[in-house]
Amino acid sequence: MDQISKLTLQEGATPTHGVSFREAFWVWVRVAALSFGGPAGQIAVMHRILVEEKRWVSENRFLHALNYCMLLPGPEAQQLAVYIGWLLHKTAGGLLAGSLFVLPGFISILILSILYASFQQTLLIQALFFGLKPAVMAVVVEAVIRIGKRALKNEAMVGLAAFAFIAIFFFDVPFPAIILMAALIGYSGGRVWPEKFYVIKGHQSPAVTIASDQAAIADTAAAHTAPSLKRAVTVIGIGLAVWFGPLLILAALFGPQSIFVTLGTFFSQAAMVTFGGAYAVLVYVGQQAVERFGWVTPREMLDGLGMAETTPGPLIMVLQFVGFMAAYRNPGPLSPLAAGVLGSIVTTWVTFAPCFLWIFLGAPYIEYLRGNKALSTALSGITAAVVGVIMNLAVWFSLHTLFGQVNEVYVGPLHLQIPVWSSLDGAALLIAIGAFIATFRFHLSMVWTLAGCATAGLVYFLATA
Helix, strand or coil: CCHHHHHHHHHCCCCCCCCCHHHHHHHHHHHHHCCCCHHHHHHHHHHHHHHHHCCCCCHHHHHHHHHHHHCCCCCHHHHHHHHHHHHHHHHHHHHHHHHHHHHHHHHHHHHHHHHHHHHCCHHHHHHHHCCHHHHHHHHHHHHHHHHHHHHCCCHHHHHHHHHHHHHHHHCCCCHHHHHHHHHHHHHHHHHHCHHHHCCCCCCCCCCCCCCHHHCCCCCCCCHHHCCCHHHHHHHHHHHHHHHHHHHHHHHHHHCCCCHHHHHHHHHHHHHHHCCCCHHHHHHHHHHHHHHHCCCCCHHHHHHHHHHHHCCCCCHHHHHHHHHHHHHHHCCCCCCHHHHHHHHHHHHHHHHHHHHHHHHHHHHHHHHHCCCCHHHHHHHHHHHHHHHHHHHHHHHHHHHHHHECCEEEEEECCEEEEEECHHHECHHHHHHHHHHHHHHHHCCCCHHHHHHHHHHHHHHHHHHHC
């Protein structure tokens, strides 16, 4: 029997944790439908559903997986879904969770891209999503509070979070550098001050909100999480074939210089180097897609980011919009619309195929090292820094949602973002206040909060347009 067949049989084993594949399917559908608000909001949704409500994974295991995903290039929230899906139902579970996480955003961005390129119905699009942005502010702030309460256990962790926020918000320190410094501080601090830095613990750790004995997945390692060289080689072979196989087919059909192969090659490179999520991607793609290739204008890049911010799914779906517009304007033998759809599919494929590869290849080793104290203290440092990074996203998002103009001032290495108070959007502020009251005072579900804010924004926008 070949390696692939053996792996398939292994993946088909019956789970012992009691969570059926059918139940997991509908839960992942729910997670995908609620995955607004960028990585902060999406991680908060998964934590609320998977840790607090369903109790499928413990707090420690959730944070341990999140820390690994934060180290990877690409969308950390989608990779976290793949990781937990893999823990539950092996490769099939990871494929299910990761694919469903992307699907609603893909469909939404594709429809909006068609409207944007073909009909230029930007007024209707803006009206539909006007009220969602202020509501997303509440989601992101809630995520900061939730994760902060669980990760910032002492003054050392609070200090690391503050360090990360100041470094990225005021000094534009690259995200990978912040994560690396936090890991080094956590590792070093764990050796000299373990009681302050040993926060994210591995096997047989004390309870933290949802303990291991309360979770469906036991804290002990399952058989399918054990790493092996043979499995790693198999995963690499299949993963690379899935990633690059379609590009070879496109090269044969349309030629190696076609826009589709160019998109596949460029966004494959982006998938390898864009650490730090969608905002880091925006900088890299903006330099290349706008200045080098001329696929989109700077304004269109911002419009695409606005679409991604206000639709379910990862913010990195902004790349799908860029791929659509690039192929739409360079259709080759296809019609512009058909080329745009194919360009959208190619871009999405090469953006997310590596994400599955990183998880299926690396997660067994990360699981194996969960009991390693040195690794745990390093990951504890990363977790604290992530809180500061998410706070940066919350402040950035709030500024650009509530104010029509935000001036950026550089004083030496210091980067200041100063809102122009005369550009304050009163309607957005009122909707945001309503979202905060609904979330924190009345504890309404995210669905009702988003729906209510979207309706209020739609009525106001169309009435005043």
